[in-house]
Amino acid sequence: MAGQEYLQSLLRTHRYDIDDLLQVPVGMDKTVWLYEHMRQICIELGWYIVEMHRECTETGCPMMRANEDTYFCAGHGHPKPCSAIGYSVHTVNYAIGQLNNQGSFPSRLYVPETSMKHFQSMARRIYRIFAHAYFHHREIFEVQENATFLYARFVKLARKYELSPESLIIIPELPTTISADDADF
Numbered sequence: 358m359a360g361q362e363y364l365q366s367l368l369r370t371h372r373y374d375i376d377d378l379l380q381v382p383v384g385m386d387k388t389v390w391l392y393e394h395m396r397q398i399c400i401e402l403g404w405y406i407v408e409m410h411r412e413c414t415e416t417g418c419p420m421m422r423a424n425e426d427t428y429f430c431a432g433h434g435h436p437k438p439c440s441a442i443g444y445s446v447h448t449v450n451y452a453i454g455q456l457n458n459q460g461s462f463p464s465r466l467y468v469p470e471t472s473m474k475h476f477q478s479m480a481r482r483i484y485r486i487f488a489h490a491y492f493h494h495r496e497i498f499e500v501q502e503n504a505t506f507l508y509a510r511f512v513k514l515a516r517k518y519e520l521s522p523e524s525l526i527i528i529p530e531l532p533t534t535i536s537a538d539d540a541d542f
């Protein structure tokens with residue numbers, strides 16, 4: 358658990374210094390640091406979704422959309438349509454299930470090369486949660502982002518580890534709430 362504790366202690370003091378947060382600790386494998394970050398992002402997304410749910414309801418957002426696109430939910434064995442809030446909850450649960458899967462992630466000391474693809478698929482789906490918030494619940498996105506820098510951290514992590522093609526990164530570079538100093542991602 359050392360990696361998780363270290364990351365959480367860094368977040369208490371350096372939440373807004375994203376480069377510092379992503380810096381791989383000495384002696385740690387960089388994919389293990391990715392694992393710890395993804396796990397932490399899933400934990401924080403749990404709180405994020407609670408905030409989003411104040412405005413994002415089954416009736417108001419009956420399908421998961423981000424801007425023009427509609428997405429099926431993969432948290433069910435086979436993909437099916439879910440409300441935006443359902444998609445968000447199911448996606449985070451799915452990602453946590455993957456991260457806890459002993460077959461894919463047998464150790465906290467290394468990540469098998471073959472398991473990198475799991476990070477890519479979870480990142481692609483998690484991205485849509487942020488994109489839904491940005492395009493459909495902008496005020497919530499901005500308030501959350503101001504307080505947490507969670508999206509900024511997530512997108513920088515995704516780029517650093519090449520988890521998502523640039524074409525899928527559809528939130529503009531400079532969300533209005535992020536100061537220029539922190540916007541060099």
Ligand SMILES: [Zn+2]
Pocket residue numbers: 412413414417418441442489493494
């Ligand atoms: Zn919504």
Ligand SMILES: [Zn+2]
Pocket residue numbers: 430431432433438439443444447
């Ligand atoms: Zn679902």
